[in-house]
Amino acid sequence: xxxxxxxxxxxxxxDARTSFREISRKLGxxxxxxxxxxxxxxxxxxxxxxxxxxxxxxxxxxxxxxLMIDAEPEYSPSILNELIRIVDIIIATKTIGDCDLMAIxxxxxxxxxxxxxxxxxxxxxxxxxxxxxxxxxxxxxxxYFII
Amino acid sequence: MAKLELDExxxxxxxxxxxxxxxxxxxIAEQCNxxxxxxxxxxxxMKEREVISGTTVLLNLxxxxxxxxxxxxxxxxxxxxxxxxxxxxxxPEILWCVPTIGKHNxxxxxxxxDFSRLSEVRDLIKxxxxxxxxxxxxxxxxxxxxxxxxxxxxxx
Numbered sequence: 001x002x003x004x005x006x007x008x009x010x011x012x013x014x015d016a017r018t019s020f021r022e023i024s025r026k027l028g029x030x031x032x033x034x035x036x037x038x039x040x041x042x043x044x045x046x047x048x049x050x051x052x053x054x055x056x057x058x059x060x061x062x063x064x065x066x067l068m069i070d071a072e073p074e075y076s077p078s079i080l081n082e083l084i085r086i087v088d089i090i091i092a093t094k095t096i097g098d099c100d101l102m103a104i105x106x107x108x109x110x111x112x113x114x115x116x117x118x119x120x121x122x123x124x125x126x127x128x129x130x131x132x133x134x135x136x137x138x139x140x141x142x143x144y145f146i147i
Numbered sequence: 148m149a150k151l152e153l154d155e156x157x158x159x160x161x162x163x164x165x166x167x168x169x170x171x172x173x174x175i176a177e178q179c180n181x182x183x184x185x186x187x188x189x190x191x192x193m194k195e196r197e198v199i200s201g202t203t204v205l206l207n208l209x210x211x212x213x214x215x216x217x218x219x220x221x222x223x224x225x226x227x228x229x230x231x232x233x234x235x236x237x238x239p240e241i242l243w244c245v246p247t248i249g250k251h252n253x254x255x256x257x258x259x260x261d262f263s264r265l266s267e268v269r270d271l272i273k274x275x276x277x278x279x280x281x282x283x284x285x286x287x288x289x290x291x292x293x294x295x296x297x298x299x300x301x302x303x
Contacts, residue, residue, distance in 0.1 A: 009204065016168035016202035046210045050168035052161060053200040059153065066218075066247070066254055095218075097284035102218065132220070132249030 001046070004029060004037050009047070016050035061088075061106040064134040065113060067120060068099035075125035076101060082123045088116065099130070153198070156181060157189050161199075168202035208258060215259040216286040219272060220251035227277035228252055234275050240268055251282065 007027055011018045020034040027034070041047045056064070071079050076094045083092040083103050091104040103120070107113050113131065120129050153161075159179050163170055172190070176183040193199045208216070223231035228246055235244045235255055244255035255272075259265040265285070273281050 009206065012204040013206075014201070014203070016204050044210070045207050048205040048207055049166075050202060050204045051166075052164035052168050052202050054161060054165075055197050055200045058196065058198040064245075066249075091290065093216075093286040093290040094288050095284040095286050098220070098282045099284065102284060102286070130250060132247040132251060132254060134245045134247050134254060136245050 002037075004033065005041060005046075008034060008038055008041065012047070012050070056106040061108055063107050065105050065107055065116075066132045066134060067103040067105065067117070068130045068132070069101040069103065069120065069126055070128040071100045072125045072127065073100060079123050079126060083120065086116065086119055088112075153193075154189075156185065157193060157198075160186060160189055161193070164199075164202065168204075212260050213258040214261055215265050216256065216290060217259065217265055217269075218254065218256045218284050218286065219269065220247075220282045220284075221253040221255065221272060222251050222279040222281075223253055223275075224277040224279060225252060231275060231277055235272060238268055238271065240264070 004027060008023060011023050011026070020031050020038065024031040024034045038047070069079070069083075079101060080092055080094060083089055083101070086105075088107065089103050089105045091102075093102055094100065095102045105116060107116065117129050117131060120126060156179055160175055163175050163178065172186045173183050176186045179186065190199070221231065221235070231253055232244055232246065235241055235253070238257070240257040240259055242256045242258060244253070246252060247254045257265075257268060259268065269281055269283055272278055
């Protein structure tokens with residue numbers, strides 16, 4: 001990765017809709033250079049795509065919760081697949097540490113949390129679900145969570 | 148909490164931008180069967196009312212040199228919770244750090260270039276005088292991210 005690549009990434013991280021012309025003007029290189037480097041970054045998979053970041057608070061969600069899930073380890077992949085199909089779960093991952101799997105979800109109210117925990121608990125081979133409520137800052141930056 | 152009612156066009160715009168934030172407004176307009184001006188207005192409105200925080204690129208962390216994602220649940224001497232948060236947020240690797248209600252009173256997510264730095268940061272958090280305990284979870288394998296799982300309510 002060279003300096004142009006890093007500048008493209010920095011600009012697009014802040015605003016994915018920034019035009020190549022604008023980036024090229026800032027860097028003092030041609031628009032073609034920018035679009036070529038961008039295509040290369042896409043092809044090599046450094047940039048996997050782009051997305052809009054929605055503020056959950058403004059569309060009816062009041063909180064974020066973290067679910068810590070204990071499960072039979074050999075079933076983690078299938079549990080993971082079930083988890084991500086549950087509407088409102090925005091991140092799910094296998095973990096090493098205190099619990100076997102972790103999921104982060106946006107929630108509307110207490111009833112919603114109860115419903116969600118039941119759904120997770122009913123997934124086959126899930127042994128236990130614990131919940132933590134996150135306060136304040138809802139602006140989780142999902143752009144960082146693709147590996 | 149102020150909730151903005153979204154109409155059908157708003158939701159369509161959001162869904163398309165979730166898939167590809169660089170898609171031209173003209174193309175969205177075509178798909179929605181409305182004018183490009185309508186799309187620009189709707190996008191502007193959602194930005195102004197902060198339904199849309201922004202648009203961003205999805206990066207492959209491994210290819211950017213980050214090998215590990217970990218989250219920490221931290222127990223902090225409760226009256227000093229905001230001190231603890233301030234301290235942790237200053238660590239450059241930290242992406243997100245919030246107080247929690249539950250078994251622990253603070254949750255944080257961070258990315259690391261290598262394992263030794265992960266361990267260093269964990270120890271660093273533990274050195275804070277008001278931190279009682281740190282429980283670490285290393286995220287392994289594919290982290291499934293599903294931002295489109297937000298349920299978008301359309302105004303009746």
